[in-house]
Amino acid sequence: MTALFQSMGLPFEAAWLVATVIGILLIAFPVMLGVALVIYADRKIWASMALRKGPNVVGPFGILQSFADGIKVFLQETIIPSAANKGLFLIAPILTFTVALLAWAVIPFDSWMILANINVGLLYVLAISSLGVYGTVIAGWSSNSKYPFFSAMRASAQMISYEVSIGFILICVVLWAGTFNLNDIVQAQKSHVWLINGYVANPLLFPMWVMFLISGMAETGRAPFDLTEAESELVAGYQTEYSSMAFALYWLGEYANVLLMCALNATLFFGGYLPPLDWAPLYYVPGLIWLLLKICFFFFIFSWVKATVPRYRYDQLMRLGWKVFLPVSLLWVVIISGYLMLTGHFA
């Protein structure tokens, strides 16, 4: 896009700036719209599994429900508790939301549709997702209230625990792809096993995908790992003291994070924007469509799990993270690097 603006007579730096800003908007707005639709889809799937109707009043099939909710919270008053630390209390939801949008910069939507095609793309995603915890922790502390504080402590422990195993899982993928660049990782998955595009068909990487999916649920604080907002123990967790738009920002941030996890699952294990099979006619469908279909598929899994699996207890969560996922993923790094050395993958 930079070249286009340069051909319109702008100097390189101005053209780059304009192109980048337009790129950011082109990602941020569809993500926001996607979040609104995905909240609707989540409620609808959840309702169907509970044999209910779900939102069905606003708009056709209730599809405008999220927008109606958005307008509602926008018109409400932001209440700041008198004991709260005012500045931090207001920064926390903004931080959560910003961080949730930041990581989308490196996701390849097609082989040419990437805002920042950087060499350390995967590390960037890890770095940004590790920032996500601050929104929760700062909210819990600045609310100056007991339940949010418990929630903040849970969140910090939970996210650190699962980030460790996510790191090792990603190393397995990186070892096989030989790069940290997300676009190159997608390209490396082309006809990986026979005709199938995607690392998931690889028997050595399949268990890693399962663990990545579960760790992703824990990392985004989704059910069954939503201990940070366990309503039976902590009211609404770190969101207890929040109202109106600040509360809505947490919602949007949470779902944007879930969508990002779905996109990462698709990109790292299911061939991203590549079609499922390396078969020429499938390439006529644009890569963006394939990626969106995969994201929808993973989001359905996330909703499905939310509707069916009971919440974990805190000690079970820690046990799964530290005593199961960490040793297994560590072992898998050794196994995969050993296998790749043996077969001369790095030669």
Place this chain on the structure above:
Amino acid sequence: MIQLIAFYLFATVVIASGTLTIMARNPVHSVLWLILAFFNGAGLMVLAGAEFIAMLLVIVYVGAVAVLFLFVVMMLDIDFSELRAGFIKNFPLGMLLAIVLFVELFVGLVARSAGHLVLGKADGSGAPLAGKSNIEAIGALLYSRYLFLFEAAGIVLLVAMIGAIVLTHRQRSDTRGQNVGRQIARRPDEATVNVKPEVGKGVTL
């Protein structure tokens, strides 16, 4: 132009938040300013072309170390009068540290004006690999030239980790842990009995 603006933005924020880390009354605010300083430091690294170091800075320091820091500081019961009470007592020590740091900074500046430090050897083995990404260049150095130092660092970390576990581990006999395997292996006929007690007799379990 954009790089220049970005550089001055990051640099200003690093210095400002570094200063505020020291000046903030509330320790939690201090940690948050420190995190902001780390983050902008990472921005400076990106500008310098060291994107790998920048990402590691964010992942390790901002994502893990500072979270634990914040975790601990948040749970402190802070008594501000007590904090200030030690000020006079520790003032000389603090001044000494400040003077040492200032002298080091000064020496560094003077040394820099005397000429740049030339890195690497004459055969170019220390120079970054041309046309290679950051990660590849660092990997090529770490796993060839500095292999033993790298392994030694790994062993030091391993020893530190085991030491921390040994020091903090204590066997507790009063907690009842959950044995998932045993729970799953349990069958209804092991756990329940079907008895027909006579009237007025009751059951012994």
